[in-house]
Amino acid sequence: MRNHSFGRTAFNVSEIGFGAWQIGGSWGDVSEADGRAALEAALDAGVTFIDTADVYGDGRSEKIIANVLKSRGGARPMVATKAGRRLSPHVADGYTKANLESFIDRSLKNLEVDCLDLVQLHCPPTEVLYRPEVFGALDDLRHAGKIKNYGVSVEKVEEALKAIEYPDVVSIQIIYNIFRQRPADLFFKEAKRKNVAVIVRVPLASGLLSGKISRETAFAKDDHRNFNRHGEAFDVGETFAGVPFEVGLEAVEGVRKLVPAGASMAAFALKWILMNEAVTVVIPGARNAAQAKANAAAAELAAISDDVMTAAREIYARLVAPHVHQRW
Secondary structure (H helix, E strand, O other): OOEEEOOOOOOEEEOEOEEOOOOOOOEOOOOHHHHHHHHHHHHHOOOOEEEOOOOHHHHHHHHHHHHHHHHHOOOOOEEEEEEOOOOOOOOHHHOOHHHHHHHHHHHHHHHOOOOEOEEEEEOOOHHHHHOHHHHHHHHHHHHOOOEOOEEEEOOOHHHHHHHOOOOOEEEEEEEOEOOEOHHHOOHHHHHHHOOOEEEEEOOOHHHHHHOOOOOOOOOOOOEHHHHOOOOOOOOHHHOHHHOOHHHHHHHHHHHHOOOOOOOOHHHHHHHHHHOOOOOOEEOOEOOOHHHHHHHHHHHHOOOOOHHHHHHHHHHHHHHHHHHHOOOO
C-alpha cells in the first residue's frame, strides 16, 4: 500500500481508503456488526483514510467510525466527513455559516473529536461555488479550531474547476472510474498544478465494475441501486456512475477481457484509477470484511500496461461516453 501526501495538508494517506456510505445506509441491509468488521479489516490492511458524511444513516456511519477508532487506539487515520445535505430543501441559500457550524458541531459529537480533519461541502448546488461568503464561513470555522481543512465534493468537472479557485480548498472529491473518465481531460492537471488532493468516489460504478452484477441481480428496496436508478432521490450520476444499466452491463463484458489472470475485476478497476498520478486516494465502499480486504489488495496489483489502458479508454469512448461525458 503506497502512501500519498494529502495535497497541501500535513496528512499522509494510503492510496486506497475506506468509503463509509455502505456502513451508514442506502445499500440494503448492512448490519452494524458487518460495518464494524469492514472498517476493522480495512484498517488492518493499512488503510489510513476514511470518508463519511453526516447524512450516511443519519449519523450512523460517523458513530461506527468513532466507536471502532476508540476501541483500537493507536495512531488515528485521517477522517473526512461532509456537510450540507441535511438541508431541506437542499438549496444554495441554506449554506450559511450558522447552518454549516451546526452540521459541523453534530459531526464533532458523532465522531467524538474536538476538531475535524477535513469537512467537505457535500455536492452543493453549483451556485454555492459562486458565493465566496460560504468559503469565508469555512475559513472562520477553521480559525475557530473546529475544522483543520476543508474541501468540496462535486458532481461535475466544471464545479471542481470552480472550487479550486478558492485558495484554501485543499481537496476535491469526484467520481472517476473506467465509466467516468472526463476528470482526466483537464481537471486532474489543474488539481496537480495547484497541489489539491483528489479523492475518487464511486470507483466501481456502484458495483457494476465488480463484474458480479447481472440483469437478474435483485437490489433491496432501500438500496439506491433500486430507488435512484433514474435519479429519483439524488443525482443519478451517483448510481452506476450515471451509466444506463443495460449499457453498463455490455461495457462490463468488454472490461472483463482486460482483467489479468488471477485478479478480480474490482481490483483491476481500482488499479486503473490509481494509474493516474493526480489521484490521491480512492475510496471504495465495503459491506463486510471480505470486501474491504479485497479492495485493499488492489494496491498489490502490477501496473497496468499502456495497451490495456488504451483498450479501457476505447470501451469508454465507444459505449459509455455518449451517455455521461458531457453530462458531468
